[in-house]
Amino acid sequence: MANQAPPPVTGPRARTRQAILEAAIRALADDPSASLGRVAELADVGRTTLHRYFPERDDLLAAVGAHAAAGLTAAHARARLDDGTALDALLRVAQEYLELGDLLTVLFTGIVPEDSWAQDPTNDAALGALYARGLRDGSIDPRFDAEWALGVVWSVLYLAWSTVRTARADRHAVVTRLLLTLEKSLAPERPDLR
Numbered sequence: 001m002a003n004q005a006p007p008p009v010t011g012p013r014a015r016t017r018q019a020i021l022e023a024a025i026r027a028l029a030d031d032p033s034a035s036l037g038r039v040a041e042l043a044d045v046g047r048t049t050l051h052r053y054f055p056e057r058d059d060l061l062a063a064v065g066a067h068a069a070a071g072l073t074a075a076h077a078r079a080r081l082d083d084g085t086a087l088d089a090l091l092r093v094a095q096e097y098l099e100l101g102d103l104l105t106v107l108f109t110g111i112v113p114e115d116s117w118a119q120d121p122t123n124d125a126a127l128g129a130l131y132a133r134g135l136r137d138g139s140i141d142p143r144f145d146a147e148w149a150l151g152v153v154w155s156v157l158y159l160a161w162s163t164v165r166t167a168r169a170d171r172h173a174v175v176t177r178l179l180l181t182l183e184k185s186l187a188p189e190r191p192d193l194r
Contacts, residue, residue, distance in 0.1 A: 029102035065116025086134030
């Protein structure tokens with residue numbers, strides 16, 4: 001019982017904090033230099049209320065980073081990383097990551113310190129383990145090292161989300177292109193296609 005996570009915080013304070021985090025993500029995705037006043041406006045709270053939750057901009061950015069780490073962990077759970085081949089799981093997780101929306105924009109711009117979200121041991125290990133499993137099960141081309149293969153995933157995700165965000169293509173078409181690009185990029189070359 002001692003290893004169980006504490007129950008989630010609920011009630012008005014939790015809702016206000018969540019509204020501020022979501023507003024910060026929207027504001028920072030639109031403008032990386034967005035002021036705390038803009039965040040408060042989008043969250044429909046006063047600046048004093050925002051400062052009670054996050055006294056400094058750095059506190060808010062750290063909370064956005066923690067929120068991102070939790071979002072990535074939840075995306076991994078929804079993607080069922082242990083089912084099927086590693087490439088299949090990687091395609092599912094990429095699709096789940098795309099659903100994180102503006103949070104991806106905030107992460108890609110580097111506004112949020114990378115050490116507050118990218119180095120979460122659970123998330124970092126999950127993608128590394130997928131890559132290693134892909135080499136073992138033959139679903140990922142062994143000519144790619146882990147850094148390159150995962151860099152391809154993040155790069156294509158950035159392209160996919162920026163395309164959705166600017167409405168240059170509908171979401172369904174973007175998801176199709178995302179999955180096709182990743183599959184063609186990371187799958188081993190088939191001898192019958194040479």
